[in-house]
Amino acid sequence: MAAPIRYHVDLADRLHHLVQVTMTVPVELAPGARLVLPVWTPGSYVVRDYARHVQTIAARDARGAALPLHRDGTTAWLLPEEVTGEVTVTWELYANDLSVRTNHVDDHHALLIPAATFLCVDGAEDHPHEVHLPPVPSDHRVFSLLPPGPTADTYLASDRDHLIDSAFEVGALPHVDVELAGVPHTFVWSGHGGAPDLPRIAADLSAISEACRAVFGAQLPTDRYTILCAGWDNGGGGLEHRDGAVLQVPIHTFQDPDLTARFRSLLTHEYLHLWNVKRLVPADLVRPTYDRPTHSESLWVAEGWTAYYDELLPTRAGLWQPRRLLDTLQSTWARTLDTPGVHRQSLRQASHEAWIKHYVRDHNAPNVMTDYYGHGSLVAFELDLRLRAEAPDGDGLDTVFRLLWERHGLDPAGFTEDDVLAAVAAVGGDDLAALVDERVARPGLPELEEVVGAVGLRWHTDDRSASPHLGVHLRESDTEVVLASVLRDGPAWRAGLSGEDRLLAIDGRTVGRGRLSSVLAAFDPGQEVAVTVARGPRLLTRGVTLDPPRPDRRLVRAQAPSAAAGRAFARWCGGELTGIEP
Ligand SMILES: [Zn+2]
Missing domain, CATH: 2.60.40.3650 (Immunoglobulin-like)
Structure with missing residues (x-):
C-alpha cells in the first residue's frame, strides 16, 4: 500500500x-x-x-x-x-x-x-x-x-480527491444525529444565538432523504452524511461534498417561514448531489485539475436538474405547499424571459464558461449569459412535462434520472451528454432526445406555454397592476438606487443608459428605494420620460421611451382539466390539483 x-x-x-x-x-x-x-x-x-x-x-x-x-x-x-x-x-x-x-x-x-x-x-x-x-x-x-483514522484525532482520506x-x-456546537436508511446523518449548527430547532431539522432531513430515495432507489450511496451549517448576518449558499455538505444561511433562518422554506430547498439541493455530481459525475469532472480550471459542459444536468428537483422534492415530501412550487417556477420563468443573454449563450456554453461568466458576473451579465441553474431547471421542467403528457401515470423525468443513475452512477468514467440524451431517448423516444439536445446546444428558451397542461395547469396573465417597463435591474440601498443592469434593446438601453449608473430622478422626481414601479405607474407606455443618472462624476439626463408593462403571469389550474392530468399533477408534485386556484 x-x-x-x-x-x-x-x-x-x-x-x-x-x-x-x-x-x-x-x-x-x-x-x-x-x-x-x-x-x-x-x-x-x-x-x-x-x-x-x-x-x-x-x-x-x-x-x-x-x-x-x-x-x-x-x-x-x-x-x-x-x-x-x-x-x-x-x-x-x-x-x-x-x-x-x-x-x-x-x-x-x-x-x-x-x-x-x-x-x-x-x-x-x-x-x-x-x-x-x-x-x-x-x-x-x-x-x-x-471517516476516523487509525489513531486519536485523525481522519483518513482514501486518496487526494477524497x-x-x-x-x-x-467547535462546541449544537448538533443532531439521526439514522436514515441505516446511515448515520449529523447536522451541525455553527451559527450564533443558540441552537435552532434540531428535532425539526432532523425531521426535514428524514423527509428529504426519503423523497430522494424514491427517485434513485432505497439504498443511500454512502455510509455516513454530515452537514456543516453556518449562520451569518447575511448571504447564503451550499457546497456539496462526497459524504456531506457545507451550508450557509442567514442567522434568523429558523425563525422565518420563508427562509425556512428556502433552507429546505438548499438542504434538498445538496443532498441530491450525493447522487447527481458526486457519484453520477460529469465525465469531464472525474479527474479535476486543482491548479487550473476543469471545464464541464454538463452543468445543465449537474446543477440544472438538481435545481429543478430541489423545488419539486420538498413539495413531494410535504415540506412545501404545491402553490410555493408553482410560484417558484413562474418566477424562474419570468426571470429567464427577462434575461437577454438566453438568446446569446447556450446552456452548454454557460456551463463551459461558468469560470469566467456565472461566477464573476458584472453589470452586463444578463445581456451575455444565461443561468444554467434557473434556465437548466426550466429545461428539466419542460422535459418532465412532455414525458408526463405522453404517460400521465408514469414518473416523467424521474425515470430518466433513475436510468442515468443505474447506467452511470458510481461509474469511474462518469457520464457524458450523449449518455444523458441516450437515457432521454430510452424513456421518451429519439425526437424528445433531439429536442433536449437542441435546448442545450442553442441559445433560446424552452417551450413552456402549452406543456403545463400535462399536469392540469395553464398560464394566467394579470396586466392590471403592472407599470410601464424601463428595462433595468436595480440594486437598491437606503442611500442609493443603482441600475445594476441595463437590459439589451430595452427602453433604458435604447436611450444610452448604462449598468452602474446611479438613478437620481425621473421627470424631476427623485426615486427612492422600492419606489421605481410606483414612479413609473404615473406614465403611459410609449411616453418619453427624462431619466437623470449619475455616472461617476457626470450628471446625465436621457429621454427614455417606456415600453408596455411586462405581464404578470401565474400558473393556475386549467379550465376543466382531464382526470389524467389531475393524476399526473399528484404523481408530479404529491399535491392535489383541486387545491390550486383556477
Ligand atoms: Zn449544486
Whole structure:
C-alpha cells in the first residue's frame, strides 16, 4: 500500500484567524516533489487563488535542517531533488472569510475547506491522506466529513480527491444525529444565538432523504452524511461534498417561514448531489485539475436538474405547499424571459464558461449569459412535462434520472451528454432526445406555454397592476438606487443608459428605494420620460421611451382539466390539483 501523506492542523492561534498546517511528505515522494495548493474547490467553478492566504511556508528534512523551497507559479512549490528521508513542510494560513468555499477560524469555531487548506503532492493522487486535527480548546469537538483514522484525532482520506472533498468543523456546537436508511446523518449548527430547532431539522432531513430515495432507489450511496451549517448576518449558499455538505444561511433562518422554506430547498439541493455530481459525475469532472480550471459542459444536468428537483422534492415530501412550487417556477420563468443573454449563450456554453461568466458576473451579465441553474431547471421542467403528457401515470423525468443513475452512477468514467440524451431517448423516444439536445446546444428558451397542461395547469396573465417597463435591474440601498443592469434593446438601453449608473430622478422626481414601479405607474407606455443618472462624476439626463408593462403571469389550474392530468399533477408534485386556484 502507498505511504500516507500526513497533515497536522494546529488551531492554537484561532483568535487571530491563523491556522498552522504541517505536512509530512513520505521519503519516496519527497525528492523534487511539486506541492500544489488548489486554486478552486469542486462544485464552485471559479479560480479563488487560495495561495493568497498562505502567510509563511518552510520545509525541513528528517533531521530538522531547513530545505530550500522554490516557487512554481503562484500556487505551487518545489522541493529540492537531492533530499533523502521524509520532508516536513509547514505553512501558516489566514482564515477569516466565512463562506461555504473558504476558511473561517475564530474563537467560536473553525470551518476548514480542504482545497483552501491542504497542499497536495503532484503525482500522489492515489496515496491515502491522513489528517491529525486535535480540537482546540479541548472541550470543542471535531466534525469531519472523513471517516476516523487509525489513531486519536485523525481522519483518513482514501486518496487526494477524497481529502479535497471533505470539510471540517470544530467547535462546541449544537448538533443532531439521526439514522436514515441505516446511515448515520449529523447536522451541525455553527451559527450564533443558540441552537435552532434540531428535532425539526432532523425531521426535514428524514423527509428529504426519503423523497430522494424514491427517485434513485432505497439504498443511500454512502455510509455516513454530515452537514456543516453556518449562520451569518447575511448571504447564503451550499457546497456539496462526497459524504456531506457545507451550508450557509442567514442567522434568523429558523425563525422565518420563508427562509425556512428556502433552507429546505438548499438542504434538498445538496443532498441530491450525493447522487447527481458526486457519484453520477460529469465525465469531464472525474479527474479535476486543482491548479487550473476543469471545464464541464454538463452543468445543465449537474446543477440544472438538481435545481429543478430541489423545488419539486420538498413539495413531494410535504415540506412545501404545491402553490410555493408553482410560484417558484413562474418566477424562474419570468426571470429567464427577462434575461437577454438566453438568446446569446447556450446552456452548454454557460456551463463551459461558468469560470469566467456565472461566477464573476458584472453589470452586463444578463445581456451575455444565461443561468444554467434557473434556465437548466426550466429545461428539466419542460422535459418532465412532455414525458408526463405522453404517460400521465408514469414518473416523467424521474425515470430518466433513475436510468442515468443505474447506467452511470458510481461509474469511474462518469457520464457524458450523449449518455444523458441516450437515457432521454430510452424513456421518451429519439425526437424528445433531439429536442433536449437542441435546448442545450442553442441559445433560446424552452417551450413552456402549452406543456403545463400535462399536469392540469395553464398560464394566467394579470396586466392590471403592472407599470410601464424601463428595462433595468436595480440594486437598491437606503442611500442609493443603482441600475445594476441595463437590459439589451430595452427602453433604458435604447436611450444610452448604462449598468452602474446611479438613478437620481425621473421627470424631476427623485426615486427612492422600492419606489421605481410606483414612479413609473404615473406614465403611459410609449411616453418619453427624462431619466437623470449619475455616472461617476457626470450628471446625465436621457429621454427614455417606456415600453408596455411586462405581464404578470401565474400558473393556475386549467379550465376543466382531464382526470389524467389531475393524476399526473399528484404523481408530479404529491399535491392535489383541486387545491390550486383556477
Ligand atoms: Zn449544486
